[in-house]
Amino acid sequence: MDAGESPPNDAGSIVTDRFCAVAAGGRHTCATTDSGTAYCWGANESGQLGDGTTGDRRQPVAVTGLPGAVVFIAAGSSHTCGLVAGTVWCWGANASGQLGNRATSPREPTPVQVVREDGSPLTDALGVAAGTSHTCARTAGEVLCWGENTRGQLGDATTSSKPFAVGVDGLAHVAAIAVGDAFSCALLTGAVVQCWGDNSDGQLGATSPSSRPVPRPVPGLSDATVLGVGGAHVCAVTESQLLCWGANDRGQLGDGTNTGRANPAPTDDLPSATELALGAAHSCAVGTGMVRCWGAGSAGQLGGDNTDATSPRPSSGLAEVAVIATGTAHTCAVTRGGRLYCWGANDDGRLGDGSSRSSATPVEVVHPP
Numbered sequence: 001m002d003a004g005e006s007p008p009n010d011a012g013s014i015v016t017d018r019f020c021a022v023a024a025g026g027r028h029t030c031a032t033t034d035s036g037t038a039y040c041w042g043a044n045e046s047g048q049l050g051d052g053t054t055g056d057r058r059q060p061v062a063v064t065g066l067p068g069a070v071v072f073i074a075a076g077s078s079h080t081c082g083l084v085a086g087t088v089w090c091w092g093a094n095a096s097g098q099l100g101n102r103a104t105s106p107r108e109p110t111p112v113q114v115v116r117e118d119g120s121p122l123t124d125a126l127g128v129a130a131g132t133s134h135t136c137a138r139t140a141g142e143v144l145c146w147g148e149n150t151r152g153q154l155g156d157a158t159t160s161s162k163p164f165a166v167g168v169d170g171l172a173h174v175a176a177i178a179v180g181d182a183f184s185c186a187l188l189t190g191a192v193v194q195c196w197g198d199n200s201d202g203q204l205g206a207t208s209p210s211s212r213p214v215p216r217p218v219p220g221l222s223d224a225t226v227l228g229v230g231g232a233h234v235c236a237v238t239e240s241q242l243l244c245w246g247a248n249d250r251g252q253l254g255d256g257t258n259t260g261r262a263n264p265a266p267t268d269d270l271p272s273a274t275e276l277a278l279g280a281a282h283s284c285a286v287g288t289g290m291v292r293c294w295g296a297g298s299a300g301q302l303g304g305d306n307t308d309a310t311s312p313r314p315s316s317g318l319a320e321v322a323v324i325a326t327g328t329a330h331t332c333a334v335t336r337g338g339r340l341y342c343w344g345a346n347d348d349g350r351l352g353d354g355s356s357r358s359s360a361t362p363v364e365v366v367h368p369p
Contacts, residue, residue, distance in 0.1 A: 018338020019365075024279070024327030025075030025130070029350050031332075031340055031365070036069020037062060038082050039368055042350030046078040047109025048092030054109055058349030058356060059366040063091070065110045075327070076130030081114075086123050088114040088137050096133040097163025098147030104163050114146065116165050129229075131179035136168070138177050143168040143186055151182040152213025153197030159213060168196070169214045178229035180278075185234055186215065187227040193218045193236055201232040202262030203246035218245075221264050230278030230326070235285075237273050241266045242285060250281040251310030252295030258310060267294070268311035279326030284315065286324050291315040291333060299329040300360030301344030316343060316362045333362070340365040 022031040028042030028049060039060035040049035047054050050063035063070075063082070072083040079092030079099060089111035090099040097104050100114035100122075114122045114137070122144065125137040134147030134154060144165040145154040152159050155168035168186075171194065176187040183197030183204060194215035195204040202209075205218030218234075226237035233246030233253060243264035244253040251258055254267035270292060273285035282295030282302060292312040293302040300306050303315035316333060318341060323334040330344030330351060341362035342351040349356055352365035 019334050019340040020323075020338065021073055022323055022325045022332045022334050022340060023073045023075035023080070024277075024325040024330060024332050024350075025080065026077035026328045027348050027350055028075060028080070029325075029327065029330070029332055029342060029352060030063075030073050030075050030080050031060070031334070032070045032073050034338070036071065038066060038070040038073055039063065040080060041352045043078075043348040046093035046107040048075070048078050048080050050080060050091040050109065050111055052110050054107065056348050059352050059354045060368045062368065063111065072127060074128045074130040074135070076135065077132040079130060079135070081128045081130050081135055082111070083125055083128050086125055088122050088125050088128050090114060090135065093133070096148035096161055098130070098133050098135050100135060100146040100163065100165055102164050114165055116144075117162075122165050127177060129177045129179045131184070132181045134179065134182075134184070136177050136179050136184055137165065138174045138186070141172060143171045143174050143177055145184060148182070151198035151211040153179070153182050153184050155184060155196040155213065155215055157214050171215055176227050178227050180229045180234075181231045183229075185227060185229050187224055187236075191223045191225065193221050193224050193227060195234065198232070201247035201260055203232050203234055205234070205245055205262060205264065207262045218264065226273065226276050228276030228278040228283070230283060231280035233278060233283070235267075235276055235278060235283055236264065237276065240271065242270050242273055243267070244283065247281070250296035250308050252278070252281050252283050254283060254294040254310070254312050256311050270312040275324050277324040277326040277331070279331070280328040282326060282331075284324050284326055284331055285312065286321050289320045289336070291318060291321050291324060293331065296329070299345035300358055301326070301329050301331050303331070303343050303360060303362065305360055316341065318362060332365075
């Protein structure tokens with residue numbers, strides 16, 4: 001444990017294989033350790049835990065069938081993807097082709113490899129992001145997406161779903177990608193954010209509610225450094241402030257109101273952040289190692305109590321947080337000491353503490369043996 005870290009519910013155990021990344025999906029959670037092992041827990045009706053079964057798990061189980069160390073993991077609504085030496089492997093729900101293996105089977109409980117349209121495997125991926133029913137990856141030269149495309153969320157200038165990776169029109173020099181319910185966004189190396197897909201809540205940064213099947217820059221945003229995407233809202237860290245836009249029915253934009261907006265606006269009392277994570281209708285940010293959250297809180301996902309908040313408020317009580325992740329109604333954080341804590345809804349075991357009790361206070365995820 002790092003000096004100064006004082007997490008709640010600390011069991012004092014010695015962790016030899018530390019957690020280093022976490023991803024929160026609709027009702028499940030996955031994480032990687034510094035040895036490159038991937039673990040998942042929570043809801044598993046579509047095989048999104050990747051252990052070859054479809055039974056829920058209340059504590060971490062290892063993902064089976066991966067060809068090597070996982071360097072990054074992403075969780076969608078009911079599917080999960082991992083990055084292994086430039087290749088992308090996905091498992092779980094696949095009715096829309098979101099696993100990218102040229103199939104549309106209802107579920108795949110073990111990992112399958114993502115391929116391009118010609119059937120060749122994707123081998124040069126640098127990052128991956130999973131949404132409700134679509135997935136995107138970035139390479140050094142392009143962004144590719146696959147899965148559902150009814151709102152143009154694949155960005156290939158069509159609205160035809162694809163069970164294989166297709167290139168997003170006109171994108172290059174991409175530093176990060178993030179996807180939501182039926183839309184996608186990319187942070188370019190020039191600090192510009194571009195989005196595409198569904199715009200019914202202004203999440204693309206445009207006032208027209210029409211969907212867009214190709215990327216367009218978010219107006220008035222030219223110095224972004226960190227990007228986060230939720231169900232139907234987006235936030236970006238700039239050099240001086242944190243800006244959010246899109247749906248705001250639960251206060252997830254953090255501007256003190258419940259009014260949605262298509263133009264980026266600063267959050268209340270939160271000038272900046274180093275990490276962002278956006279859930280279905282709540283948002284969290286990390287600054288100086290501390291977590292602040294806002295938006296929907298009825299399941300305890302904001303931390304502290306079970307109420308909504310229209311402005312950022314201190315969340316977990318954890319110090320030295322390095323990584324944050326948000327799902328539909330839960331939040332998880334990895335500390336700099338490699339400990340993993342979750343809070344919020346837990347009826348299916350997504351908090352990973354071995355119970356099914358929801359908690360507004362962080363509980364430590366049971367470390368796998």
